[in-house]
Every structure is written in C-alpha cells, then in structure tokens.
Amino acid sequence: xxxxxxxxxxxxxxxxxxxxxxxxxxxxxxxxxxxxxxxxxxxxxxxxxxxxxxxxxxxxxxxxxxxxxxxxxxxxxxxxxxxxxxxxxxxxxxxxxxxxxxxxxxxxxxxxxxxxxxxxxxxxxxxxxxxxxxxxxxxxxxxxxxxxxxxxxxxxxxxxxxxxxxxxxxxxxxxxxxxxxxxxxxxxxxxxxxxxxxxxxxxxxxxxxxxxxxxxxxxxxxxxxxxxxxxxxxxxxxxxxxxxxxxxxxxxxxxxxxxxxxxxxxxxxxxxxxxxxxxxxxxxxxxxxxxxxxxxxxxxxxxxxxxxxxxxxxxxxxxxxxxxxxxxxxxxxxxxxxx
Numbered sequence: 200x201x202x203x204x205x206x207x208x209x210x211x212x213x214x215x216x217x218x219x220x221x222x223x224x225x226x227x228x229x230x231x232x233x234x235x236x237x238x239x240x241x242x243x244x245x246x247x248x249x250x251x252x253x254x255x256x257x258x259x260x261x262x263x264x265x266x267x268x269x270x271x272x273x274x275x276x277x278x279x280x281x282x283x284x285x286x287x288x289x290x291x292x293x294x295x296x297x298x299x300x301x302x303x304x305x306x307x308x309x310x311x312x313x314x315x316x317x318x319x320x321x322x323x324x325x326x327x328x329x330x331x332x333x334x335x336x337x338x339x340x341x342x343x344x345x346x347x348x349x350x351x352x353x354x355x356x357x358x359x360x361x362x363x364x365x366x367x368x369x370x371x372x373x374x375x376x377x378x379x380x381x382x383x384x385x386x387x388x389x390x391x392x393x394x395x396x397x398x399x400x401x402x403x404x405x406x407x408x409x410x411x412x413x414x415x416x417x418x419x420x421x422x423x424x425x426x427x428x429x430x431x432x433x434x435x436x437x438x439x440x441x442x443x444x445x446x447x448x449x450x451x452x453x454x455x456x457x458x459x460x461x462x463x464x465x466x467x468x469x470x471x472x473x474x475x476x477x478x479x480x481x482x483x484x485x486x487x488x489x490x491x492x493x494x495x496x497x498x499x500x501x502x503x504x505x506x507x508x509x510x511x512x513x514x515x516x517x518x519x520x521x522x523x524x525x526x527x528x529x530x531x532x533x534x535x536x537x538x
C-alpha cells in the first residue's frame with residue numbers, strides 16, 4: 200500500500216491532502232453552522248416581557264423559545280412565576296397565531312388575592328387560562344363576599360355590591376343596578392360586562408332610537424360564557440331612505456357605546472347584530488375588525504358596508520332595495536351619511 204502511495208506523484212498527493220483538509224474544515228464549519236441554526240430555531244431563549252404584581256411581591260417572566268414552527272406553525276413561550284427572587288413554577292405554552300413570534304399581545308395577566316391568572320391568546324386558537332397559586336396548592340376553596348366585592352371594585356367602577364347569592368360554585372351578584380352571574384374560581388369569571396352592555400344598549404334604544412330591540416342569547420360551556428346578540432328592528436320599507444335611517448341609527452348606537460365601552464378594551468362585546476328584516480331570515484351581520492377599529496376616525500367604512508349588505512338582503516327577499524347600489528367610495532353615500 201505504501202509503495203502504491205509512493206508511486207503517486209507528489210503534486211497529486213499534495214492536491215489530495217489539500218482537498219481532504221478543505222473537506223474536513225467544511226464539515227466542521229457546516230456542523231457549527233447547523234448547530235447554531237438549530238439553536239436559534241429550537242432552543243434560543245429571548246426576553247418578551249415581565250408583569251409585576253401591584254404589591255411588587257410577585258412577577259411573571261415571559262420568554263420566547265426558538266422560532267415558530269415552519270410554516271406558519273405555533274410559537275413557543277416559556278413562563279416563569281416568581282415570588283421575590285424565588286422561582287415558584289416554570290412551564291411552556293404553545294401559541295397558534297398564524298406563525299407569529301410569541302409576544303406581549305399573546306398574553307394578559309390578572310393578579311388575584313391567592314394567585315395569578317395568565318390568559319394566552321392567538322388568532323388560531325381559543326383563549327386558554329393557566330392559574331398559578333402563590334402557596335403551591337392545587338385547588339381553590341373560593342372567595343369570601345368581601346374578597347369578591349374588592350375584586351369587582353378593582354375591575355370596574357362599582358360603588359356597592361348589594362347582594363351575593365351562592366349555589367355551589369355559581370354566584371348571582373347584584374350590583375350597579377344589574378344582576379349578573381359568576382363562578383367562584385380563582386379567576387372569578389363573571390358576566391358584568393355583558394349585562395351592563397345589554398342594559399346600556401336597551402337604554403339607548405328606548406330613549407333615543409325608538410327601534411324594536413330583542414336579544415339572541417348564545418350560551419357556551421360555562422355559565423359565564425354568554426353572548427348577547429341584539430336583534431334590531433328595520434322598521435321601514437325597502438327604499439333608500441329607510442336604509443339610510445337604519446344605518447344612521449346603528450352608527451349612533453355605536454357612538455354612544457364607544458364612549459362607555461372602548462373597542463380596544465371591550466371588543467368582544469361588539470360581536471354582531473341581527474337586522475330584523477321583514478320576509479327574511481334573522482341572519483347575523485358581523486361588523487368585522489377593521490371597520491370597528493377605525494370607527495371613531497371614519498364611520499363611513501362601517502356605514503357603507505352595512506348599507507350594501509342590507510340593500511343586497513332586501514333585494515333577495517323580494518324587496519326592491521334602493522334604485523341602484525351606491526359604491527362605498529361614492530360621495531353620494533357619504534353625503535347621505537353626513538346628514
């Protein structure tokens with residue numbers, strides 16, 4: 200073998216040696232780059248945010264782990280709860296949010312007397328709550344009436360809680376002129392917002408808009424998972440004049456609602472409406488996020504979309520609609536709305 204190698208010209212041996220060394224270097228460099236890539240994609244921990252309790256005794260650290268799964272998969276969060284500098288617990292949470300990185304918009308924190316409730320949110324998943332007890336317990340025995348009152352007053356501008364009735368874990372609470380329900384868990388879920396929004400809407404329609412108003416109730420798995428959908432009377436003929444009147448009233452209602460319940464904070468209340476059109480099924484009309492977020496700056500976006508939807512519905516149900524649909528960017532529709 201050595202004799203065979205010795206017969207190979209020196210320049211060829213030198214070339215082969217150089218090729219072997221180059222290949223080895225490339226393999227080592229490639230391995231390092233691959234290891235760095237895997238580290239970045241799967242294991243690198245990046246700071247996202249930190250939430251501190253009002254008393255400063257507890258805090259929650261949020262970190263992103265690696266990159267979201269390819270393509271458009273879940274992102275990965277690492278969550279650590281501290282008492283002072285002592286680590287109480289650490290866990291990981293996957294967030295389905297159209298391939299986006301784990302970020303502050305994917306969580307919210309509510310500090311409770313016995314622990315912290317962390318809610319995780321993503322555009323492709325239902326909200327998920329994680330409860331962490333400060334003393335390490337696994338279950339919760341419920342709040343006293345005094346604790347419930349204090350929590351509600353911290354959440355909302357409530358003067359007095361008049362009554363708290365208990366039926367197992369279910370609560371019936373009377374406060375601020377309304378009756379709403381709740382569950383006596385650590386998160387203390389309740390329907391105050393829904394009931395207050397419903398009562399506020401009824402007052403507007405009763406005092407200013409004079410339209411028929413009823414409600415469709417959608418109940419989820421939990422007693423507090425309730426959605427009220429307003430069924431609003433059209434009260435008119437298929438022509439353009441009554442279409443404009445209806446759309447104007449919806450915008451006036453939303454103006455009053457936004458003053459009390461800003462969309463950024465109470466967006467889940469503005470789910471949809473059901474226009475009660477004669478000779479037509481009670482179909483839901485969904486406002487959409489874009490016109491609702493921009494409503495205070497440009498009401499005509501929502502107005503025009505609703506106008507065209509109703510005009511189309513009336514035309515399909517035997518009504519004549521207006522004489523011809525007005526484009527959403529037409530000055531004619533905007534002028535009608537401005538009046």
